[in-house]
């Protein structure tokens with residue numbers, strides 16, 4: 001029995017219709033549904049999507065019980081024998097696998113993200129950032145879609161740091177393929193009326209085509225590295241060299257493909273969205289933007305940033321943390337109860353789906369002062385979140401993000417690198433968040449690229 005402090009009353013979200021439950025509302029506006037239901041009905045809710053019953057938890061105590069204290073009772077929702085949702089794209093990689101496979105692969109992959117490697121990674125990130133930003137010169141004074149730009153930048157960062165290769169020539173096709181496949185994964189997961197992959201619909205055909213392209217890319221990377229025999233001390237080397245402690249066997253080609261694609265996708269999509277939302281928040285809060293520019297100019301003095309600079313850029317880091325609070329790239333974490341269990345006094349049957357409402361927690365008035373306001377200062381002052389699990393942009397417990405240090409360096413570093421050269425101004429009226437596994441700006445974010453007139457020392 002868990003030692004929960006609080007006891008919660010479970011509320012059924014009203015408005016369920018026979019057979020479909022709350023599907024119509026959720027399908028049309030998933031983020032708004034989760035947030036409105038929570039605001040209207042409370043921290044422990046139950047709703048239905050077709051035959052599947054979901055529990056929505058939006059309180060730190062419920063999070064701690066689910067993701068940390070009882071993490072062995074709450075498993076990932078994917079079954080490698082019957083892949084659905086994200087597993088259709090990522091296979092049985094680190095995000096989607098469970099049990100012994102997950103444990104073994106996490107042990108293999110974790111060392112690449114060790115803190116001691118971050119300085120070298122940061123130099124590579126900065127190099128990629130400078131190269132990419134140099135291509136913006138022709139757009140200076142014009143508008144660009146900053147969300148698409150951040151996607152391409154983060155994609156190149158992950159390709160260069162993890163796979164020591166460039167993806168610039170495939171960037172448009174990769175972005176398209178990931179967009180199509182992730183939307184497919186999200187819809188297939190949340191919509192019980194979704195037609196299975198074997199039905200020859202136009203959408204299923206499109207999904208197969210983009211997956212063939214992504215598979216080709218991943219298998220191509222692996223073959224190239226094997227053939228060249230070169231070593232780069234990167235993730236690809238680590239995966240190819242991994243041997244089972246007992247059998248001495250390496251990872252199969254399928255396992256290698258799944259892990260490579262997982263890091264490739266999970267490692268850029270989240271950071272790119274976080275950066276896009278940060279530029280949006282800065283553009284809509286001129287005082288914060290001025291303070292950010294002042295700090296970047298004072299600390300960098302026109303240089304390219306490195307890891308050491310980050311400790312002198314507290315406001316820039318606070319801006320990033322605050323952006324992750326208001327627009328968490330992973331707005332909800334999903335688990336399945338492996339057995340009958342109780343969380344905060346709420347009984348859950350085996351097989352129950354739990355959604356940890358990160359987006360809701362980050363705006364919970366019981367744990368944040370002025371929760372809806374963008375206030376980077378809250379991360380500088382003593383007013384950090386009162387409850388440990390009220391802030392979980394990187395998840396919590398054993399399945400927390402393996403890339404947390406990487407992203408915590410990459411985010412502020414790229415903000416500083418871009419902020420010293422450009423003032424990004426919002427050039428569209430409405431920006432709407434859309435939940436599609438991650439939290440994206442629905443139709444991108446058009447911004448005016450205004451060059452800043454500060455001394456610039458370019459990278460040698």
Ligand code: HEM
Nearest residue numbers: 094095266267270271329330393394395399401402403407
């Ligand atoms: C701002 C950036 C990022 C955010 C907000 C983020 C968020 C998250 C969250 C919330 C989880 C936990 C999901 C769950 O519990 O179901 C997660 C897991 C994961 N993330 Fe990240 N992530 C970010 C960046 C990265 C980067 C840069 C990488 C890799 C280079 C990465 C790779 C992964 C992987 C492989 C997992 C699965 C870990 C496991 O289950 O063992 N993420 N991430």
